Amino acid sequence: MAALAAAVTGTLPAAASGWDLLNMPRGVTNVSTRIYGLHMMAFWICVVLAAVVFSVMIWSLIFHRKARGAVPDVTMLHNTKVEVVWTAVPVLILIGMAIPAARLLVKINNNTDAQVSIRVNAFQWGWQYHYLGTNVSLISKLSMSDDAARMLDSGVNVNSVPDYLLTVGHPLVVPVGEKIRLLITSVDVVHSWWVPDLGVKKDAIPGYINQASFIVNPSKPGIYRGQCAQLCGRGHAFMPIEVRAVSPAAFHAWLKKQSAAQQQASTGAPASTPAAAST
Amino acid sequence: MDQPYESNAHADHEHKPHGWRRWVFATNHKDIGTMYLIFAGVMFFLGGGAAMAIRAQLFKSGMELFDPAVFNSLLTMHALMMIFGAVMPAWVGLANWMIPMQIGAPDMALPRLNNLSFWILPFAGTLLLSSFFVPGGAPAGGWTMYPPLMEQFGASFPMVVFAIHLLGISSILGAINVVVTIMNLRAPGMGLLRMPLFVWTWLITAFLLIAVMPILAGAVTMLLTDHFFGTSFFNAAGGGSPVMFMHIFWFFGHPEVYILILPAFGVISEIIPAFSRKPLFGYEAMVYATASIAFLSFIVWGHHMFTVGMPVAAQLFFMLSTMLIAVPTGVKVFNWTATMWKGSLSFEPPMLFAVAFLFLFTIGGFSGLMLALVPSDYQYHGTYFVVAHFHYVLVPGAVFAIMGAIYYWLPKWSGRMYDMKLAKWHFWLSAISVNVLFFPQHFLGLAGMPRRIADYAPQFTDWNMVSSIGGFVFGVSQLLLPYIVWRCVRSGKPAEARPWDGARGLEWELPSPAPFHSWQTPPSEAVLAHGAEH
Numbered sequence: 001m002a003a004l005a006a007a008v009t010g011t012l013p014a015a016a017s018g019w020d021l022l023n024m025p026r027g028v029t030n031v032s033t034r035i036y037g038l039h040m041m042a043f044w045i046c047v048v049l050a051a052v053v054f055s056v057m058i059w060s061l062i063f064h065r066k067a068r069g070a071v072p073d074v075t076m077l078h079n080t081k082v083e084v085v086w087t088a089v090p091v092l093i094l095i096g097m098a099i100p101a102a103r104l105l106v107k108i109n110n111n112t113d114a115q116v117s118i119r120v121n122a123f124q125w126g127w128q129y130h131y132l133g134t135n136v137s138l139i140s141k142l143s144m145s146d147d148a149a150r151m152l153d154s155g156v157n158v159n160s161v162p163d164y165l166l167t168v169g170h171p172l173v174v175p176v177g178e179k180i181r182l183l184i185t186s187v188d189v190v191h192s193w194w195v196p197d198l199g200v201k202k203d204a205i206p207g208y209i210n211q212a213s214f215i216v217n218p219s220k221p222g223i224y225r226g227q228c229a230q231l232c233g234r235g236h237a238f239m240p241i242e243v244r245a246v247s248p249a250a251f252h253a254w255l256k257k258q259s260a261a262q263q264q265a266s267t268g269a270p271a272s273t274p275a276a277a278s279t
Numbered sequence: 280m281d282q283p284y285e286s287n288a289h290a291d292h293e294h295k296p297h298g299w300r301r302w303v304f305a306t307n308h309k310d311i312g313t314m315y316l317i318f319a320g321v322m323f324f325l326g327g328g329a330a331m332a333i334r335a336q337l338f339k340s341g342m343e344l345f346d347p348a349v350f351n352s353l354l355t356m357h358a359l360m361m362i363f364g365a366v367m368p369a370w371v372g373l374a375n376w377m378i379p380m381q382i383g384a385p386d387m388a389l390p391r392l393n394n395l396s397f398w399i400l401p402f403a404g405t406l407l408l409s410s411f412f413v414p415g416g417a418p419a420g421g422w423t424m425y426p427p428l429m430e431q432f433g434a435s436f437p438m439v440v441f442a443i444h445l446l447g448i449s450s451i452l453g454a455i456n457v458v459v460t461i462m463n464l465r466a467p468g469m470g471l472l473r474m475p476l477f478v479w480t481w482l483i484t485a486f487l488l489i490a491v492m493p494i495l496a497g498a499v500t501m502l503l504t505d506h507f508f509g510t511s512f513f514n515a516a517g518g519g520s521p522v523m524f525m526h527i528f529w530f531f532g533h534p535e536v537y538i539l540i541l542p543a544f545g546v547i548s549e550i551i552p553a554f555s556r557k558p559l560f561g562y563e564a565m566v567y568a569t570a571s572i573a574f575l576s577f578i579v580w581g582h583h584m585f586t587v588g589m590p591v592a593a594q595l596f597f598m599l600s601t602m603l604i605a606v607p608t609g610v611k612v613f614n615w616t617a618t619m620w621k622g623s624l625s626f627e628p629p630m631l632f633a634v635a636f637l638f639l640f641t642i643g644g645f646s647g648l649m650l651a652l653v654p655s656d657y658q659y660h661g662t663y664f665v666v667a668h669f670h671y672v673l674v675p676g677a678v679f680a681i682m683g684a685i686y687y688w689l690p691k692w693s694g695r696m697y698d699m700k701l702a703k704w705h706f707w708l709s710a711i712s713v714n715v716l717f718f719p720q721h722f723l724g725l726a727g728m729p730r731r732i733a734d735y736a737p738q739f740t741d742w743n744m745v746s747s748i749g750g751f752v753f754g755v756s757q758l759l760l761p762y763i764v765w766r767c768v769r770s771g772k773p774a775e776a777r778p779w780d781g782a783r784g785l786e787w788e789l790p791s792p793a794p795f796h797s798w799q800t801p802p803s804e805a806v807l808a809h810g811a812e813h
Contacts, residue, residue: 158341
């Protein structure tokens with residue numbers, strides 16, 4: 001209840017920023033920025049159309065009222081010319097929207113020429129990443145602190161947990177400026193891998209391997225977070241995605257270190273592996 | 280003063296059974312219509328209760344009330360109750376009440392089938408609701424029931440499958456009755472292109488129902504045999520495909536959403552001319568637009584599946600076909616606007632709901648257009664943006680149209696007027712709170728909040744709180760509706776045969792309340808013309 005009161009009054013930093021969350025992020029890939037552009041174009045076209053249609057409606061609501069003594073024009077039954085116009089004009093507007101959308105769609109679905117390929121195995125409830133061509137594999141699940149805080153009656157004020165529900169134990173690490181291809185599947189039910197800033201959402205479906213790819217803008221290294229976007233059972237809200245985009249040099253160093261550690265783990269040496277190894 | 284149709288010539292026809300027999304053995308379209316509407320009302324409040332519980336859980340970040348498994352059950356049951364329990368039966372109830380009166384028939388063509396199709400419903404509803412009390416709880420895989428997730432739920436899974444079978448049978452029987460009634464019982468002189476729009480939209484809806492309910496039944500039956508009899512329709516390990524379920528489900532699912540909204544188009548096309556005191560503009564265009572929407576509804580299902588990894592060509596096809604729906608839908612909105620243009624408007628409760636429909640359904644249409652663009656849909660899919668979109672078309676869309684219809688025809692049904700002032704309160708509370716409830720969900724979805732989550736990151740708290748407050752106000756305001764109807768039926772002032780001076784159509788040529796067997800003899804051409812021209 002105290003937490004409730006605090007949240008209502010908006011004294012907490014995380015909650016205070018919430019009012020600004022109104023729109024899609026531009027993201028950090030060329031594709032996500034272009035999706036944002038397409039989204040805004042469609043939005044403004046809709047706003048203009050709404051302004052026109054609603055103005056006519058509102059005009060009628062104000063000036064064609066019985067209370068103002070308006071007399072109905074009962075001869076107004078149909079008008080073929082008008083019907084043709086308001087069928088044809090929307091078609092032209094739609095074509096104008098479809099062309100850029102189709103172009104972008106084709107570009108997004110081009111998954112060739114990737115420099116790094118990662119197999120993504122979704123499971124209830126987490127993600128397993130395997131860097132193809134290496135022995136590096138990691139299990140990425142909701143962080144321990146978030147998991148403790150999320151329990152019913154945990155007594156933890158979730159606003160005090162940084163990036164509550166969006167932090168994982170072992171994040172996916174990728175290089176900026178290189179094309180990353182994801183090969184996405186699931187071992188149990190349907191999930192969906194979604195990171196808004198990367199402009200990628202792709203379902204993980206048992207029996208299918210779906211592809212998705214992205215290139216993080218070289219000027220935008222950082223941590224990008226997302227969540228499973230397909231209802232997948234009790235833990236659906238609790239399978240976040242955390243992507244760390246680092247410089248290619250840092251990435252390769254990290255990969256090498258992981259590889260050595262996992263090699264050591266699989267040969268039975270008592271090493272403290274930073275990431276769980278499986279398969 | 281209008282001359283109401285003289286129906287007392289054969290008073291013996293007014294004989295009706297009394298007590299429980301009147302309802303259990305009901306064959307009268309009005310009695311059955313009433314039962315449908317009451318059933319829909321009960322389910323609306325139960326489904327609304329589930330919605331309140333969902334909004335309470337989502338009031339703030341950090342789980343407060345329910346285990347996520349219970350939360351998932353609530354959201355699944357909310358959808359099933361609202362779609363199959365509330366909106367569809369409400370439309371069938373309105374069809375029962377209005378179609379015979381509007382086409383000049385004494386009753387529905389198949390009265391005993393009508394009885395059966397209603398009485399299946401309480402059993403189906405009970406079966407569905409009782410799944411809450413079996414081990415493992417109610418199904419929690421969403422109303423879309425995607426395998427393999429759906430098969431992870433225990434005893435409730437077959438219960439829901441059978442409940443859907445029953446609901447589907449009921450819908451198909453109801454739809455057959457509507458088609459047969461419209462095709463055979465129209466008064467002489469009432470050609471197809473003289474039928475009221477509500478009759479037209481219901482005729483098209485009935486064909487959609489007959490076409491797609493068996494597909495849903497097939498899909499859930501395959502789920503059932505996969506689970507219990509070792510088949511592998513949707514089981515990847517056995518050579519099946521979970522994606523095939525999605526295709527079959529949405530091949531049903533998209534026409535289904537038009538089943539929910541087309542009769543609403545009909546109602547709005549009745550109410551707007553009545554309170555604009557002006558005939559519907561572009562009647563034939565409206566009929567053709569409805570038929571086009573129904574046709575297109577069969578070739579757009581893939582837009583629910585843009586992220587499943589379909590080939591680019593398929594995604595392009597579904598994007599273009601989906602965008603095409605905007606054209607006939609636009610034609611409808613423009614024709615309604617043109618109907619109000621140079622009219623003589625007044626704002627009684629039915630018109631208020633119709634005008635709100637016009638604005639808010641159009642907003643839902645715009646977000647639908649945005650969702651059609653595949654690249655943007657990659658970001659919108661599975662988020663609260665989608666939740667906002669379909670609630671805009673279903674709540675201030677379909678549900679407002681149902682409420683408008685009730686307020687429009689209640690004087691005809693009951694022979695009494697309701698409390699206009701209270702009904703306006705109901706309208707304003709609903710219209711404001713529905714926007715407080717659903718508009719912020721656009722923001723949440725765009726900002727990255729997935730749908731169907733039991734708990735969310737703290738930055739989404741503010742708009743969720745606004746949405747929840749809107750939800751609670753909306754939910755509580757709906758209690759006014761049964762109260763207004765109850766007071767009207769009990770003690771309303773007597774209503775005239777044509778309580779709305781601009782109302783057109785045969786139903787207003789009957790006295791209020793309408794006689795038990797609506798048109799015992801077909802209305803003459805003169806009555807027909809009087810109803811149409813008024």
